[in-house]
Amino acid sequence: MxxxxxxxxxxxxxxxxxxxxxxxxxxxxxxxxxxxxxxxxxxxxxxxxxxxxxxxxxxxxxxxxxxxxxxxxxxxxxxxxxxxxxxxxxxxxxxxxxxxxxxxxxxxxxxxxxxxxxxxxxxxxxxxxxxxxxxxxxxxxxxxxxxxxxxxxxxxxxxxxxxxxxxxxxxxxxxxxxxxxxxxxxxxxxxxxxxxxxxxxxxxxxxxxxxxxxxxxxxxxxxxxNRITKVDSKKIKPASTRVLLWEELDKWASGENMPDDVKLHINRMYRSFKIANAPVLQKWGMILKYGLTDYKSIRSGLYNINFRKYLFN
Missing domain, CATH: 3.90.550.10 (Spore Coat Polysaccharide Biosynthesis Protein SpsA; Chain A)
Known part of the structure; x- marks a missing residue:
């Protein structure tokens, strides 16, 4: 080797x-x-x-x-x-x-x-x-x-x-x-x-x-x-960095040959962190919207500990 x-x-x-x-x-x-x-x-x-x-x-x-x-x-x-x-x-x-x-x-x-x-x-x-x-x-x-x-x-x-x-x-x-x-x-x-x-x-x-x-x-x-300390100390908003992560994965997955349920889950995780990163009024508006039209977007986020952590920040 x-x-x-x-x-x-x-x-x-x-x-x-x-x-x-x-x-x-x-x-x-x-x-x-x-x-x-x-x-x-x-x-x-x-x-x-x-x-x-x-x-x-x-x-x-x-x-x-x-x-x-x-x-x-x-x-x-x-x-x-x-x-x-x-x-x-x-x-x-x-x-x-x-x-x-x-x-x-x-x-x-x-x-x-x-x-x-x-x-x-x-x-x-x-x-x-x-x-x-x-x-x-x-x-x-x-x-x-x-x-x-x-x-x-x-x-x-x-x-x-x-x-x-x-x-x-x-x-x-x-x-x-x-x-x-x-x-x-x-x-x-x-x-x-x-x-x-x-x-x-x-x-x-x-x-x-x-x-x-x-x-x-x-x-x-x-x-x-450490880089992580900047996030934890709120110098960088944690949810915003995860929005970018899942946005990149969503863009990538859309062009790959993979099962539809995986693509859908990635898209829902992206939506979830967009909600968590939104201003308070917009956040609850998005929760209501997805709760009525695509509740699995919320459910996908609630499975993720980081989403739950940042949802009410």
Missing amino acids: KISVVIPVYNAEKYVTQAVESALQFEEVYEVILVEDKSPDNALEVCQQLVEKHSRVKLFQHPDKGNHGAGPSRNLGIEKSTGDFIAFLDADDYYLPNRFDAERELFKNPEVEGVYGALGVHYYSEKAKEQYYPIFGDRLTTVYKKHNPKDVFRGQIYMLGSFGLFSIDALTVRREPLMRKMSPRFKTNLRLHQDSEFLIRLSFYLDLYPGILDQAVGMRGVHEN
């Missing part, structure tokens, strides 16, 4: 060294690709030092040296990769020693196009733990049981509590089918939830198999400057 680990780097000078070294512990990691995204801190200098220190580390920036976000940065890393497999890692997260244990065996089967595992949580400070423990706790981000690859797409779309989630940090894919079957890869117009949108589409195009689900293969680093 030759694995290319793609790491987008933004405002992560404190953490990126740990991320890189956690990837370099594996012989299978052929290269670590850093894509520096015009960080306001000294992350670029730290990345340059890592390149000088480690022969397997490569550093890239966007052609205009500008800030483009995690999605476009991952796209650039994928384009520059030369390994047979691609894994992802955020610059403030890190791999555990068992990260590729399942992949070593599963990828012996050429039909396996991707493998996903479970992600744990590491709080970098007591302040971060105090603030974000209600969100992440000590729970694994994982799929609750092993599913057939053909069921993964539906499981992620419906997410009624029985399937679970997997993280981009715990995913490894074959490069060839990714490049051949999926374009665009990460959506460039989504600044948040672009990884969720990518994973849903990926599971439609590629056969993804479960790896280690009952223990962490990597750790999500939680600190005061």
Whole structure:
């Protein structure tokens, strides 16, 4: 196996060294690709030092040296990769020693196009733990049981509590089918939830198999400057970001050959979050409208914990 680990780097000078070294512990990691995204801190200098220190580390920036976000940065890393497999890692997260244990065996089967595992949580400070423990706790981000690859797409779309989630940090894919079957890869117009949108589409195009689900293969680093903290602190309205996510999925699904019930569910989830994001009077007007003409739009939203959370905000 030759694995290319793609790491987008933004405002992560404190953490990126740990991320890189956690990837370099594996012989299978052929290269670590850093894509520096015009960080306001000294992350670029730290990345340059890592390149000088480690022969397997490569550093890239966007052609205009500008800030483009995690999605476009991952796209650039994928384009520059030369390994047979691609894994992802955020610059403030890190791999555990068992990260590729399942992949070593599963990828012996050429039909396996991707493998996903479970992600744990590491709080970098007591302040971060105090603030974000209600969100992440000590729970694994994982799929609750092993599913057939053909069921993964539906499981992620419906997410009624029985399937679970997997993280981009715990995913490894074959490069060839990714490049051949999926374009665009990460959506460039989504600044948040672009990884969720990518994973849903990926599971439609590629056969993804479960790896280690009952223990962490990597750790999500939680600190005061995570992207998720901006959402939670209301600097970004949560429902509005999910409207964009489901709008993108709705546009995509309309042009794909998939069951009508799945397309309809995606459209209803889009409508649900439009309702949750609307001003109060408009919100209740839409609830009344869909309650009379298409109550399943409301029901689809009520199945989703995030919709229920933001409905009355």
